[in-house]
Amino acid sequence: MTNLFDMVPVGFFNCLASGGNHRIYADCLQIIYEQYDREITYRIARDRIRDALAAYLLENHIDFLEPEGTPNNEKNYNDLANGIIRKFCSQEIGWLEEDNDDATYKKQIILTEQGVLLAEFLQRLIKPEREEFSSYIFNIYNILQNKEQWSQDPYVDGLKNVYRNAQLLSKSLKRLATFIKKIIERMVKEETLESLTENLLEYCDGSFIREYARLTKQQNIHIYRSFMKNRLDEILNDPELGELLFMGCALEEEMEEPDAREYVVDMIQTTRRFLSEDYDRIMNDIKHKINIYLQIAIGRARFLRNREVDMRGNVEQTLRYIVNEMDTIGWKDEIPHEMQGLFTLSNHEFLDTGSVRYPRKPQTIKKQTMVELEEMTEEDIEKARAAHEKEAYDPYAKEKMKEYLQNRMHGKKVLSCEDLPFRSKRDLLCVLSAIAYSEENGYCVQLLDGYLETDQMLLRSFEIMEDKK
Secondary structure, eight states, rough: OOOGTSSSOTTTTGGSSSTTTTTHHHHHHHHHHTTTTSSSEEEHHHHHHHHHHHHHHHHHTOOTTTTOOOOOOGOOOOHHHHHHHHHHHSTTTTTTEEETTTTTTOEEEEOHHHHHHHHHHHHHHHOOOOOHHHHHHHHHHHHHHOGGGEEEEEEEEIHHHHHHHHHHHHHHHHHHHHHHHHHHHHHHOOSSSSHHHHHHHHHHHHHHHHHHHHHHTTOOHHHHHHHHHHHHHHHHHHHHHHHHHHHHHHHHTTHHHHHHHHHHHHHHHHHEEEHIIIIIHOOOHHHHHHHHHHHHHHHHHHHHHHHHOOOOHHHHHHHHHHHHHEEEEEHHGGOOGGGGGOOOOOHHHHOOOOOOOOOSSSSOOSSOOOOOOOOHHHHHHHHHHHHHHHHHTTOOOOOHHHHHHHHHHTTTTTTEEEOOOSSSSHHHHHHHHHTTTTTTTTTTEEEEEEEESSSSOEEEEEEEOOOOO
């Protein structure tokens, strides 16, 4: 087995190792790589590379190669850039090569093959490329269907291309499953319904969920699977075509004929097994994780709508105590009718004494103090009452969500998600709150296969119905 460090220079990764300048060297490699965007080869004039690096060093006030105490007006950024080029061209690093142009005799900088791969790898780490999963299925189907396209070289243009697309699809779907897990972990850390909604909107509007939907709907593999499996079986059982594949593999991969035969058979069987079995296992795992995500979202919304973990919970606990005292001594009847709506915590199921935090050390009064109390005017009282009413108003309360579902159902026994509006964030909050309170309001939610597509989001299909228990 070939070792990586037998293929690259001994100090190939030294500039990216932990140290004071690794960020600068990574930026410089990216700047050099960008200079080749509009060129037809990875060969460019040395002066151009030097000027680009000097501009970067000047703009960011980087002088890591200069002695300490050198005045700014004496720093030569061209010399700094030349030093970086020499370092990258050294045999220990090997990112660049220096050569002379045969026509102009000017020095040119060549980005080595390994340097190109490293620069592209860094770019993909910074900004991963979006992949269209269904394109791999189309490629496999089109290659197997159009035999005349690979009749000249069945191995390179046919089987190897099919195998490559199957492996790329497998790796892409595995990455998709991993990204969904990260979203679930981030979802658990949300603390407010608003931030939960923002995360849910980001999830629904994400590129990967749209691509996943295309795999399960428009470009479902079941449409093409039977043909692809039968075509692979025909290739495996065709002696004449098999000989061409064995010979092509031996020539292309530089193998002995027995090894080439085994390698070709393994490629066909691996591709067929992926299309028949592994693909379904990966997709089922993704579907399972999406279900977990939606269940966590609903559970988190229910928790956030019924219990606050901050000072608001303590205030609600205190008001509940006041309400109980009013019921005991008969003071509640003395509250004006328009203000009684502010004290409706008697039926709150999720408040407990744990919401109150008592001081660790009791405070002792050492001396008597006098405080002048300002008497509130009628205007001040009215402003305070209006402020309390505004603060106490909850558009997504349990009772309002029950009324919301009753109005939407209009006497129906089952309410489909397609009958609910999703035009704005408020609509989404209403639907989430209605689902979160569904059990308490006498409804049950049933998840369905498929997804609901709107202009801005993609949601798992569901139905809401009256709970008959």
